[in-house]
Amino acid sequence: AQSVSQHNHHVILSEAASLELGCNYSYGGTVNLFWYVQYPGQHLQLLLKYFSGDPLVKGIKGFEAEFIKSKFSFNLRKPSVQWSDTAEYFCAVNAWNAGNMLTFGGGTRLMVKP
């Protein structure tokens, strides 16, 4: 069965700091990878996704993620965070033998101090 690990449960940063959130998955085959974000009081929404091609993918609001197949990782990055990035971030994986099931990590709560 596939599983997803997010290493940091809580991250606190000051504005303009750089961000990297870790995500590792356990599945050796082909995967589709996603980052979803949940802002306070809002529903989950897609930040970015990878399914093929360039392993460095860019999403909304200046976020990017890099798929490193050899490390089973899909870390999320942003060079300079803003207070409005305060949210919970979820990494998710869909393995090609898992139908349409997305497996989510436990999430990382990011607080950006103004």
Next chain:
Amino acid sequence: DTGVSQDPRHKITKRGQNVTFRCDPISEHNRLYWYRQTLGQGPEFLTYFQNEAQLEKSRLLSDRFSAERPKGSFSTLEIQRTEQGDSAMYLCASSRGRQGGTNEKLFFGSGTQLSVL
């Protein structure tokens, strides 16, 4: 608002009672998903519909849980004989459902928060 809507937003019930939740997906979306999320965890997949057909069910979905999507539009999730362990946020999501589209973007609703006393 043309997003995914869920009703009710909150439900408090006593152990042993039955509850039913409703999800209205985005109108042109063929696929509908139910997930469950407990505090401090990510969403866990429960089940998935392609139009009115329930194509996948998680092992998490015990026989007390049943989901329907009778006309391929809205869906209901019923929990019978609720237990305290059923307390969670129940999320619904939908997607366009292009053939083979396992890399699709899911659109989530705001969820139904269930509390079983």
